Amino acid sequence: MIYENVLETLGDTPVVRLRNLLPRPQDRIYVKLEGTNPSGSIKDRAALHMVEEAERDGRLAPGSTIIESTSGNLGKSLALIGAVKGYRVILVVDPKTPQSVLSYATSLGAELDMVDRPDADGSYQAARIRRVGELLLRHPGAYSPDQYNNPDNPQAHALRTAPEVAKDFDDLGALVATASTGGHVSGLGSALKERFPSLHVRAVDAYGSAAFGHSFAPYKMRGIGLSWQPGNLHTRYVDSLHRVADTEALSTCRVLAREEGLLLGESGGAAVFAALTYAAEHPGRPVLAIAPDTGANYLYESYDDMWLAGHGVPVDVLWSTSRDLLRHVRSPLHPPAEPAHAGADVRTTAEGARA
Ligand SMILES: Cc1ncc(COP(=O)(O)O)c(C=O)c1O
Incomplete structure (x- = not known):
């Protein structure tokens, strides 16, 4: 093929x-x-769709910059997409990010921005999101896919x-x-x-x-x-x-x-x-x-x-x-249970994304 x-x-x-x-x-x-x-993960699917939808409605212009918080796989996907499509990619990562992910991303030309101070709960995720906000202010016109809330994911x-x-x-x-x-x-x-x-x-x-x-x-x-x-x-x-x-x-x-x-x-x-x-x-x-x-x-x-x-x-x-x-x-440590329900409908058509 x-x-x-x-x-x-x-x-x-x-x-x-x-x-x-x-x-x-x-x-x-x-x-x-x-x-x-x-790039080795399911994140290629979400990354490519988020980027293509942003290109389609003008949120992402040719040659501009993509900035995203990621502890790993989305960063690899964006690095790959940036290499193929010609975008500058800045990834906000943390010390839990596997070395193989960091090396993959930089090999494909992405830049890393390391957050090294964890949140009060010991995770780095909120700290990474805050850092993305700072970087977006410094790079006018840059696009952040926001995988946590973007319905294209x-x-x-x-x-x-x-x-x-x-x-x-x-x-x-x-x-x-x-x-x-x-x-x-x-x-x-x-x-x-x-x-x-x-x-x-x-x-x-x-x-x-x-x-x-x-x-x-x-x-x-x-x-x-x-x-x-x-x-x-x-x-x-x-x-x-x-x-x-x-x-x-x-x-x-x-x-x-x-x-x-x-x-x-x-x-x-x-x-x-x-x-x-x-x-x-x-x-x-x-x-x-x-x-x-x-x-x-x-x-x-x-x-x-x-x-x-x-x-x-x-x-x-x-x-x-x-x-x-x-x-x-047969006796898992935490038996499965019903989740608390929340959230809106997933859009199942390509049209009407942000109408
Ligand atoms: C290795 C791995 N497992 C599971 C997930 C969860 O996928 P989702 O973000 O679609 O919930 C991710 C997302 O980054 C991942 O990289």
Whole structure:
């Protein structure tokens, strides 16, 4: 297949069925591998749609500057888009950002602005947003996608990701998707509930995240969760919420790598752990977990025993075989529950975006 530029390779990501890591041998659990997108994550979809919509209505002029707060994957996506389309890209990052992400972004020509003082709650997210505000004042005409509130983020998934799922499945019992900005769980949930009327949408958050209104406490997983409730998290499309603990997600990552050959990022481990829990509760229903990025982003961090131990997770607290993990799946540390409901509708058409 020949493409005119690397951005055209976005999407049509593969779906792989689990073979061994199953509560029962007949269970049908599938994982959509968003790490095969051009910069290595699901964020390519939201980033490209936000940029293209801003170009379309004049918020982003040719050759201008894009400024965004990101702890990782959105920054890679914007760096890639900037390189292809000729924008200057300034990324506001923090010390939790994986080195592989920083190196990727600078290799593609993006500039980094490091926030080094955390908020009172120990997270850096609010500090990063404040810094974006300062930089926007210094760069008149610059565009900030604001992934937390921009409706083009969930819309990217309603318009592009959901049709891929609808094409692959005749029947789907549950969609299991992680949340940070809420973009993919909201966009996929809204569109796929129309296609599969009895679909159960299970959102997955990090235990410690405040995205669904719980109080914030620091956690280790990257990419998933938030220290506040984002505007793009539309819980009306969410039937249940599973708050997965670090040890559950990291154990799942390791078992998936060794026993399924699937090297997923930390949030992908959380999604698969939650999918296994759902499947154990609902025998016979096909379940799709969304794995937002590849474990290649974390090879020298959460896949490295020394790094993990140095960050407060000695490997002997993790389950290392599917047998141990599956026993735990039946009694997760924080059982799934109904979320508190909030949020507006996701736009499912390209028109009328900000009318
Ligand atoms: C690795 C990873 N997992 C999960 C998410 C959550 O996705 P969303 O922002 O669509 O809620 C992100 C978002 O940046 C991510 O990078």
